[in-house]
Amino acid sequence: MEKGFVFLDEVIPGIRWDAKYATWDNFTGKPVDGYDVNRIVATEELANALKEVQKEANQMGYGLLVWDAYRPQRAVDNFIRWAAEPEDGRRKEIHYPNIKREELLSQGYVAAKSSHSRGSAIDLTLYSLKTNEMLQMGTCFDFMDVKSHHTCETVSKEEKENRQLLCDLMTRHGFVLYENEWWHYNLKEEPYPETYFDFPLSGSSSK
Numbered sequence: 001m002e003k004g005f006v007f008l009d010e011v012i013p014g015i016r017w018d019a020k021y022a023t024w025d026n027f028t029g030k031p032v033d034g035y036d037v038n039r040i041v042a043t044e045e046l047a048n049a050l051k052e053v054q055k056e057a058n059q060m061g062y063g064l065l066v067w068d069a070y071r072p073q074r075a076v077d078n079f080i081r082w083a084a085e086p087e088d089g090r091r092k093e094i095h096y097p098n099i100k101r102e103e104l105l106s107q108g109y110v111a112a113k114s115s116h117s118r119g120s121a122i123d124l125t126l127y128s129l130k131t132n133e134m135l136q137m138g139t140c141f142d143f144m145d146v147k148s149h150h151t152c153e154t155v156s157k158e159e160k161e162n163r164q165l166l167c168d169l170m171t172r173h174g175f176v177l178y179e180n181e182w183w184h185y186n187l188k189e190e191p192y193p194e195t196y197f198d199f200p201l202s203g204s205s206s207k
Contacts, residue, residue: 001041002199004191005070005119008040011047012054015040016127017066020141021075022201027095027142028082034072034200041201042069043119046187050122052173061129062165067141067183068123071116073198079110096144108180109144117197120190122175123183126166135162141183149180 008015020026022035046069054064087101096104104110115121123141127134138155139148146152163182175185
């Protein structure tokens with residue numbers, strides 16, 4: 001693994017994760033290039049900030065569930081190729097029911113260069129430590145629709161409050177929200193703002 005990057009599970013005790021792009025449960029319908037293991041990788045700086053988020057969340061009775069952080073450029077390229085393919089309908093109703101696959105780029109849900117590839121972006125949610133149930137946020141992860149926007153007014157009061165709770169936790173510890181996705185945050189002081197990495201996620205933590 002590249003120097004300056006870590007596995008979140010090795011540096012944040014108790015962190016939970018489900019690396020969707022290493023599985024069949026994502027908007028492409030199959031594992032994505034570069035995700036050789038179901039683990040989460042990020043810069044050391046993001047991990048340190050997230051550790052503080054989890055500490056405060058735990059005190060409030062919540063835990064963090066992470067879906068993605070560092071994303072190899074080859075995975076982003078995989079998304080671009082997928083977006084250009086004919087619609088097969090396998091994941092449309094789950095992830096992008098109201099727009100066409102080829103519109104995902106122009107609508108800002110898929111990009112040729114992703115902040116994730118710089119290593120300091122993260123996709124996550126909250127769950128209850130008491131019940132182990134995820135908080136209701138109004139949509140699933142990677143639901144590419146206006147309903148996922150922070151400004152959406154059609155979600156319930158509870159869902160809006162849960163989104164705000166996550167937002168408050170993240171922004172208090174150095175993260176910036178992405179307006180179109182309630183689950184996505186960027187580290188404000190990211191260490192590699194101009195570098196898009198392409199090393200794969202593998203089982204080894206050594207470079």
